[in-house]
Amino acid sequence: MRTRIGFVGLGIMGRGMAANLVKAGYELTVYNRTRAKAKELEALGARVSNTPADAAADADIVFTMLADPPAVKQAVLGTAGVIEGLKPGAILIDCSTVDPETSACVREAAEAKNALFLDAPVAGSKDAATKGELILMVGGDPETLERAKPVLDVISKKIIYAGPSGSGTMLKLCFNLVVSHMMAALSEALVLGTKAGLSPQTIIDTIMTGVIGSRFYEWKGSCILNRDFTTNFSLKLMHKDLSLIASAGYSLGTPLPVTAAVKELYAAAKGIGNPEEDFCAIVKALEQFAQVEVKRQ
């Protein structure tokens, strides 16, 4: 019998992931708050449900891919939420980026229904989601991961086992901490150099020559020079993640002085700019502060 999968949350990332699952031949039931987004999946052969509970009913594996902790709590723990439908022995896999407390809450609720839980947030852009080339950071019981692996392989090119339940979430926060800092560093360097009369392309080229070079700088540097702020990952979501990281730092007694400054830069950029733009738009806040624009000369 085919593995039946429920999928809740068809946003920028969820859509690509769900599409790959249905294309791989799984029997898929999807739920999205905005029903229109589910139509596309329906066309590919998925069933559309009316509630998260309905998407979870009868599923062997249920994925959730949502924006933030409140969205996860509502869709999973709320009325007609995933937990209500979850059957014993099923595996609930939360791919959202949340905080360890939320992961723990969801795990407890799943276990109370004799179901299993993995926290499995992803790294990778919309493009990687579409191609099934995400990187998964998984926390939970290794046997549960073993059982889910064939399905996870469909959406990812690499699965990193992070440790016990909650570790995937924590690893993702550490990863995004680094990403958010790198974007800030690139932005400050480009604005400072441009204000001093350097060619921003030369700055990017220089960064790329050394041991610090990475595809990230080339990619995001090129977006900034082309003034292309099309969203891969929004300012708003990065700011949300930084808020989760700051809370984790507080809970764990770990001062994060630089992250604190990075977080406030994203906050300011969100306030004076468009929160839905790509997170490389933090450069615009710095540009306003310095009264200069970074662009191809």
Next chain:
Amino acid sequence: MRTRIGFVGLGIMGRGMAANLVKAGYELTVYNRTRAKAKELEALGARVSNTPADAAADADIVFTMLADPPAVKQAVLGTAGVIEGLKPGAILIDCSTVDPETSACVREAAEAKNALFLDAPVAGSKDAATKGELILMVGGDPETLERAKPVLDVISKKIIYAGPSGSGTMLKLCFNLVVSHMMAALSEALVLGTKAGLSPQTIIDTIMTGVIGSRFYEWKGSCILNRDFTTNFSLKLMHKDLSLIASAGYSLGTPLPVTAAVKELYAAAKGIGNPEEDFCAIVKALEQFAQVEVKRQ
């Protein structure tokens, strides 16, 4: 007739650079405040001079490779400094990392002697200096650079032309801005993750899988996990560069809110640790704050 070269400053980097020049067959005269360090070069065939002025006298090209702006000002503009000896038509090349104001001062002094000037700070470790594989960021007149190129090729694997005089200095500051942030990001991620129970090696591996991966993270991450803080570039010098960057930000009207936080983290690490250790030792300050140690498990 062979090109005659003067070389002032035989520190961790200068020694390797000077050695490559003498090995390449140039007639080299060196000066170092601590004379003992000059002995090694003497053994390779260099002449040792008593003053910077003496090292510059008769030289076609004079290199300076010193710790900071005050050191450059003293050795170049001070009594018996390079400027006193510099002959008309000679090229003075400052490879030190300084601020644009210092570069401008030195250029003016060189021009007053009818000599030429290039600011040419380097990227690369001690190892790259020894192998002649530095990256040079050069500011100044393109014709002057053309003339100096055969000599610069001896010490570098790549020469980046940054623009008019002072641009090399400015590009180097932008480069080190990014380096200093990346070290801070890695350190905060490792300390936070370790405190949360993750394996620090897993954090590094995860960073390396994505578009943000770079040899820098692998290298410095491994140093931290091995508790190897042997100096490639010291805490003290990175803090000095951050101070130059902050000053440039002020002069240029460019707010750098994250760099400000990064600078204070290095300042604290320097204060509670050993300023001469490698700059990856900032992780130790964060470890003290969080009462945890990042190490191979």
Next chain:
Amino acid sequence: MRTRIGFVGLGIMGRGMAANLVKAGYELTVYNRTRAKAKELEALGARVSNTPADAAADADIVFTMLADPPAVKQAVLGTAGVIEGLKPGAILIDCSTVDPETSACVREAAEAKNALFLDAPVAGSKDAATKGELILMVGGDPETLERAKPVLDVISKKIIYAGPSGSGTMLKLCFNLVVSHMMAALSEALVLGTKAGLSPQTIIDTIMTGVIGSRFYEWKGSCILNRDFTTNFSLKLMHKDLSLIASAGYSLGTPLPVTAAVKELYAAAKGIGNPEEDFCAIVKALEQFAQVEVKRQ
């Protein structure tokens, strides 16, 4: 008939407040997790209860004075919590410093029992609590405040009406934001000046001469110079409040870049020092960074 009062939380502040209520002739039932602390109140004539619910049963007014949001949630909303005992028409007054979300949760729970709610955090030290000279910042329905006023007058010298429910909590966070910054400012000024060879007493005197002078600087400056870090308000609690302020800033879309830096300074001070000491002990972290001690010369 005498107004009956329940009082939950007999910490450093709660003890003084409860003592004043019983001395003023109210029929008081107290609850404290550590029962020993309730003995003192028993000696003054209070009844000691076994649970928060028990302290609330039959009370016309119930006070809670607890350390943080989790403590409030447990003692009020948890098993055998205040809400279980709260009778219709009673007024629940939370004097704890929490976040607006917690205040809203508690209000809803009280209203579900047809009871009334005021958030009424306090400003003032242990001394002010003992003398009944606290400042109360009250959020809620003005009529409810009117009813509670005779009782609140016993513990306070000034009642500030902040606005609708949750406003008292928010006003307290704004107040503590300022307090936490002033302590940081004083500490940085004292450490910088001392390192430069100034007399720290002269720095304090200078601050006191101008329009910026306040009793706070005189008081805390004197504590620091006398190396007296006896707790009036602990590092740990100030750090907790800064975390609540940061969360409120996030929720309200209000970047707070300086507060972020202040918060991390307290975090570091808590990590390398004693979290239970007075919050003026942040100066010790800066002293360690700068390798100097601020003391009377």
Next chain:
Amino acid sequence: MRTRIGFVGLGIMGRGMAANLVKAGYELTVYNRTRAKAKELEALGARVSNTPADAAADADIVFTMLADPPAVKQAVLGTAGVIEGLKPGAILIDCSTVDPETSACVREAAEAKNALFLDAPVAGSKDAATKGELILMVGGDPETLERAKPVLDVISKKIIYAGPSGSGTMLKLCFNLVVSHMMAALSEALVLGTKAGLSPQTIIDTIMTGVIGSRFYEWKGSCILNRDFTTNFSLKLMHKDLSLIASAGYSLGTPLPVTAAVKELYAAAKGIGNPEEDFCAIVKALEQFAQVEVKRQ
């Protein structure tokens, strides 16, 4: 014979100071780069000179009151500067806010002319300058201060002896550190509270009730609520002072993590606002970030 005084720098503060000296009966020679500003003093009986050197010639005491270190260096050490005119035994008193290095430079130059030097920066607004009620923070030889005291008494209500040469400058930097932080604290509290729906007047009133209350909060709070950003002390000058403080922190090995964040807030406010407005205009930057305006309701 009457004491002859030279006065260089007739800005917002210098004008009031010079006017008081001439009104007190001293024989005054003034110099200002923009000659128009000297006219007013001429009307009061001062002589107007063409150069700083000219203002200093024959003077027993020479005051300088300039914007920043470069301005002091030019007017004092430059061509036709004060030093050229300074006679042996005269006292040069620099009331500008500069860094300790500049104070040291000027002192050395004065001593080379067998003249004496005091660094004597002031605290107080334009109003205090006009009324002769400034606070002076004096560094230098106590006997020199003793000699200058009758003249200093004319412009000040209080003279604080800070210690050896340079100490006045350092004390002023510590003082302004505190002022700049308090303005930031007030601004963040007002913006956060306003965004949360509190009355900003209530926030100010609450601050004023406790031990943290000071005339500064009342004064600047009222300016903000009245949207009155008339310059008493400009954003630009406060940012300049913060840059001097940051440099002093670097030179002295004193990390100042909060000051670093405060400095960047002023930098951003200067960039997106009007650098000539009063420094309480930093609130406007925070208002833009949070999309709210703090005003009387």
